[in-house]
Amino acid sequence: DTAVSQTPKYLVTQMGNDKSIKCEQNLGHDTMYWYKQDSKKFLKIMFSYNNKELIINETVPNRFSPKSPDKAHLNLHINSLELGDSAVYFCASSPVLGANVLTFGAGSRLTVL
């Protein structure tokens, strides 16, 4: 069983479209995250949720809206996609808030044309 699973793995879309990436973890973890990895491999935190509550929002444009229907799921919706949104988006989870060890998903590569 995959611990942290993301769908879709690849996403190609046109500028201006709206798209969503879904994430699910079966580890029983309380805390989930979204990271963005740019073309130079830099990993940047976007959001963190703890038990469905938003904990961190790192100066991400409000076109990005995370949603956590329950503590096992954290979805990312992006409105009005721009070229600069092209990146690999990683979902991750950790056992509790304050536990530093992250388990990452395999990533979702978004390409905006």
Next chain:
Amino acid sequence: GENVEQHPSTLSVQEGDSAVIKCTYSDSASNYFPWYKQELGKGPQLIIDIRSNVGEKKDQRIAVTLNKTAKHFSLHITETQPEDSAVYFCAASLSYIPTFGRGTSLIVHP
């Protein structure tokens, strides 16, 4: 906030050689230092970590050292193998969100 510098950005070695990746951090209050390995097409995976009350930790061919005074820590891989080829990230954690270095692409030539 925390700032983590990682060097080198690319490291090329021959199979069997040792590889060393170095990181420095800015906030002396950081107390947790993990290392992640990212293989092509996959997410980062924790390979070893160290806390600020420990100076060195070893797991088979991998070791991490921490110098709190100088605020730097290093990853050492001995007897490198082609399957060690990947991008390695260091991180430093003050609260519950680690700050990542920019990664080192390790290439092990057979």
